[in-house]
Amino acid sequence: MATGTRVQLSGFKELGAQLKRLSTAVARNALQRAGTSAMEPMARLARQLAPKDTEELAESIDVGTVAAxxxxxxxxxxxxxxxxxxxxxxxxxxxxxxxxxxxxxxxxNYYADVFMGPVAGREKQDVIKGFVQEFGTLTREPQPYLRPAFEQDKGAMLERLKKEIWFEVSSAIARSEAAKARRAARG
Structure with missing residues (x-):
């Protein structure tokens, strides 16, 4: 059985103050870009760890947002x-x-969903097969690939996320302030 994972996060008050300088949509998009970028290496690792008996599983692992x-x-x-x-x-x-x-x-106001895992193409059965591989069934042994990828990459992913959030939010603030300055100059 998998044991719980503890991580300590800080800096949310400061991040919230910076996000307030942006519109809700711009802030959410910046967070989604940062999360997607930070999780892609973990997805690559999960693709490598996916059972090889079904090549479709590795190909179906993706990173994306579910805000739609x-x-x-x-x-x-x-x-x-x-x-x-x-x-x-x-x-x-x-x-x-x-x-x-x-x-x-x-x-x-500043909420973003980002996921990493098997993505349904045209059939939900493909995703279900991916979760059966990860967790097993009464008659089939599990072949985990997502949890090991997470365990191997969680520290590095959090460091990437920190850097990506800083870059995306500061870039969005710079673009927003430049646009405000251009509007003010036009009168």
Missing amino acids: NDKADVGKYAYHLAKAAGLSNAEAVTEKRNALRAVKGERG
């Missing part, structure tokens, strides 16, 4: 629950908006 649909799913679910409860369309839309606002409030 996770909030939309919350809204859709709230809308469908409201309709199932017999509420009108307008009331269901209100429930959807309230659910989306609650999600944004839980995550704060």
Whole structure:
């Protein structure tokens, strides 16, 4: 059984102060770029450690962001629950908006999702096979590849993440301030 992993992180107050200098979208994009860049070497390692009996698994391991649909799913679910409860369309839309606002409030303004692992192409079965390889089943022994990649690279990934966040956020601030200066110069 895998043991818990402890990491100590600091500097979030300072990071938050710098992120406040940016719009929410620009801050989120900077964090997503930093996370994606920092996790790519871990993904390469996971591809190397993936069982070789299925080449598709190694090829399916990717790094990306999941911000596109996770909030939309919350809204859709709230809308469908409201309709199932017999509420009108307008009331269901209100429930959807309230659910989306609650999600944004839980995550704060500067939130970014980044993932690393098998990605579904056209079929979810490919992803399921990847998790079966990692964890096994009652009849199949596990062949872990994600956890070992994480354990081998976690310290280096956190160092890369620190550098990438610094670079992306400071670059975004510089671009934002330059744009403000150009607008002020135009009058």
